[in-house]
Amino acid sequence: MRKTVNQKAWFLVLPVFLLVAFNALIPLMTVVNYSVQETFGDNVFTWAGVRWFEEVLRSDNFWNALQRQLLFTGLVLAIEIPLGLAIALTMPKKGFWVSVCLVLMSLPLLIPWNVVGAMWNIMALPEIGLLGKAINSLGINYNYTRQPVSAWFTLVLMDVWHWTSLVALLCYAGLVSIPDAYYQAAKVDGARRWAVFRYIQLPKLRHVLTIAVLLRFMDSFMIYTEPQVMTGGGPGSATTFLSIDLVKKGIGQFDLGPAAAMSIIYFLIILALSWLFYTLMMRNQEN
Amino acid sequence: MAKITLDRIRHSYFPFPSQDEHYALKRVHLEWRDGGAYALLGPSGCGKTTLLNLISGLLVPTEGRLLFDGQDVTHASPEERNIAQVFQFPVIYDTMTVYDNLAFPLRNRHVPEAEVDARVREIAAMLDLTRTLGNRASGLTADGKQKISLGRGLVRSDVNVIMFDEPLTVIDPHLKWQLRSKLKELHQRTGRTMIYVTHDQTEALTFADTVVVMNHGVVVQTGTPIELFERPRHTFVGHFIGSPGMNLLPAEVKGGKVFFAGEEVAVDNATAARTAKGRLEIGIRPEFVGFGKAGLRADIVKVSDAGRFRIVEAASHGHKLKLLVPEGVSIPEGSARLAFNAARTRLYEDGWLAGDRPEDEA
Numbered sequence: 001m002r003k004t005v006n007q008k009a010w011f012l013v014l015p016v017f018l019l020v021a022f023n024a025l026i027p028l029m030t031v032v033n034y035s036v037q038e039t040f041g042d043n044v045f046t047w048a049g050v051r052w053f054e055e056v057l058r059s060d061n062f063w064n065a066l067q068r069q070l071l072f073t074g075l076v077l078a079i080e081i082p083l084g085l086a087i088a089l090t091m092p093k094k095g096f097w098v099s100v101c102l103v104l105m106s107l108p109l110l111i112p113w114n115v116v117g118a119m120w121n122i123m124a125l126p127e128i129g130l131l132g133k134a135i136n137s138l139g140i141n142y143n144y145t146r147q148p149v150s151a152w153f154t155l156v157l158m159d160v161w162h163w164t165s166l167v168a169l170l171c172y173a174g175l176v177s178i179p180d181a182y183y184q185a186a187k188v189d190g191a192r193r194w195a196v197f198r199y200i201q202l203p204k205l206r207h208v209l210t211i212a213v214l215l216r217f218m219d220s221f222m223i224y225t226e227p228q229v230m231t232g233g234g235p236g237s238a239t240t241f242l243s244i245d246l247v248k249k250g251i252g253q254f255d256l257g258p259a260a261a262m263s264i265i266y267f268l269i270i271l272a273l274s275w276l277f278y279t280l281m282m283r284n285q286e287n
Numbered sequence: 288m289a290k291i292t293l294d295r296i297r298h299s300y301f302p303f304p305s306q307d308e309h310y311a312l313k314r315v316h317l318e319w320r321d322g323g324a325y326a327l328l329g330p331s332g333c334g335k336t337t338l339l340n341l342i343s344g345l346l347v348p349t350e351g352r353l354l355f356d357g358q359d360v361t362h363a364s365p366e367e368r369n370i371a372q373v374f375q376f377p378v379i380y381d382t383m384t385v386y387d388n389l390a391f392p393l394r395n396r397h398v399p400e401a402e403v404d405a406r407v408r409e410i411a412a413m414l415d416l417t418r419t420l421g422n423r424a425s426g427l428t429a430d431g432k433q434k435i436s437l438g439r440g441l442v443r444s445d446v447n448v449i450m451f452d453e454p455l456t457v458i459d460p461h462l463k464w465q466l467r468s469k470l471k472e473l474h475q476r477t478g479r480t481m482i483y484v485t486h487d488q489t490e491a492l493t494f495a496d497t498v499v500v501m502n503h504g505v506v507v508q509t510g511t512p513i514e515l516f517e518r519p520r521h522t523f524v525g526h527f528i529g530s531p532g533m534n535l536l537p538a539e540v541k542g543g544k545v546f547f548a549g550e551e552v553a554v555d556n557a558t559a560a561r562t563a564k565g566r567l568e569i570g571i572r573p574e575f576v577g578f579g580k581a582g583l584r585a586d587i588v589k590v591s592d593a594g595r596f597r598i599v600e601a602a603s604h605g606h607k608l609k610l611l612v613p614e615g616v617s618i619p620e621g622s623a624r625l626a627f628n629a630a631r632t633r634l635y636e637d638g639w640l641a642g643d644r645p646e647d648e649a
Binding site (some may be wrong): 179182189190191204 | 340343344345364365366370371372374375376378380381382383391392395396436439
């Protein structure tokens with residue numbers, strides 16, 4: 001079949017192209033521009049080559065922040081994915097309680113991020129906060145502004161509270177779309193609860209789980225607002241993640257070149273890891 | 288292996304059924320002989336699948352009891368009942384190979400691996416799956432997937448009953464015929480009870496020794512294909528089985544005799560006609576109407592050739608009738624007299640064969 005060539009079709013793509021250009025391409029290219037030049041304001045730029053990239057990759061701050069970031073994201077994924085899946089499996093499939101559950105599960109997702117940070121900030125205060133006071137009265141010495149372990153514990157707990165719902169809701173949507181016939185056949189075949197999970201539910205949830213892992217990976221890897229409000233990156237630099245480090249560099253110290261170089265490295269790490277997750281989880285799909 | 292008894296079963300999907308319309312199964316009292324080949328025939332939505340799920344234990348009846356060899360299993364799980372069921376749409380375990388899919392029901396019951404292997408290979412050979420045994424099941428066509436579903440239903444040798452819920456819907460026509468004969472062959476070889484649900488009369492009549500016809504949640508007739516054809520117990524059976532379906536004419540009963548539009552018609556169940564009340568109809572299949580010197584006056588409207596016989600449409604007193612006329616019999620032009628085979632002409636009362644209504648049994 002011969003295709004008709006009509007160049008006017010490009011006009012139809014134009015609005016989307018403009019939108020993407022203004023919210024992604026142009027800002028990204030600006031960052032690229034900063035990352036290879038030196039500027040002292042007044043729109044005067046001098047060529048810097050890969051100097052800023054070398055500086056970022058040689059700095060201990062960057063590597064430490066990256067390590068903390070990987071640990072945080074690892075913990076968050078290891079807790080939220082299984083927990084969300086478990087919650088989805090126990091949610092009712094029909095009846096009055098479905099809507100109650102769905103609304104309750106959505107609530108944390110509807111709260112602005114800085115409010116989440118502020119809430120937990122107050123709640124975890126060792127003297128007056130509900131959580132902080134409770135932990136201390138159990139005899140455990142807990143103070144998130146002084147102890148790195150307490151700060152980490154609070155941040156991970158907060159993220160689990162904030163985002164497990166998302167995983168649970170995605171998994172729930174996947175679960176309810178499995179036709180009844182599968183469960184009926186499994187019953188007739190004499191499959192136990194575990195076998196139903198292993199051979200029906202888990203394979204059918206592969207796609208939504210991939211999406212859940214990707215979303216949670218990207219979001220937690222870019223986390224800024226909550227730890228910024230909670231701990232400001234402290235105590236010391238115990239909770240200084242990549243984004244906090246980046247903002248300090250770019251806006252705090254006004255090192256625009258190194259900050260731009262770091263942004264690009266940060267972006268490439270996320271891109272590479274997302275690709276890795278996607279390929280690993282979809283690997284068995286083809287053969 | 289077991290005799291299955293449905294003892295006054297009613298089932299409703301409503302939590303608190305109060306009217307007859309709330310029941311998907313209104314009144315079912317049936318016995319399935321051990322080792323029989325049954326077909327459950329009826330239009331979509333008549334309650335066939337509900338009945339099947341009640342037998343397999345996926346549903347618990349609202350009222351009544353279910354017995355396997357006289358033992359009450361109304362509340363037993365599908366596993367305890369030891370039954371096999373094949374569903375309308377293929378169900379396969381995506382991550383497993385074809386072999387593991389077929390072995391799944393056996394392994395769940397901890398059958399020794401050597402026996403599993405023997406059974407899987409036997410069933411695979413029967414369904415032409417031997418070459419694909421090592422493949423992943425998710426890559427197969429709809430045909431192939433449904434064969435796996437069938438295989439999982441057939442793989443266990445000790446089941447009480449195997450139930451097929453319109454299993455060939457997604458299968459290619461030529462393969463359909465082949466698989467149906469395979470099932471029939473398997474039934475003859477193993478002698479296991481099989482229940483085959485379908486809305487296709489050809490499928491039902493070729494597979495089964497006994498056909499159970501359902502309509503609106505009621506079993507209207509149970510019988511051999513010949514009984515269903517020769518003595519429909521309900522006008523629905525007369526209409527649903529046979530092509531073209533049974534002719535129905537409005538009737539009146541006066542002094543123990545049956546009349547259509549003032550002309551007397553001899554019927555087989557004339558004795559029942561004495562007490563007949565309600566909506567009355569005369570039913571006669573097109574096969575049993577012929578031309579004669581005396582009989583019902585009618586006009587020939589249309590003749591269509593269907594190969595070995597011709598279908599004649601006639602009109603009598605404003606009512607249409609169909610006749611099946613064999614080759615070689617001449618068809619009169621214009622008007623004619625229609626002769627009914629009295630032994631095959633019956634009176635129906637509110638749809639039911641007069642004298643054989645379900646209420647008469649109770």
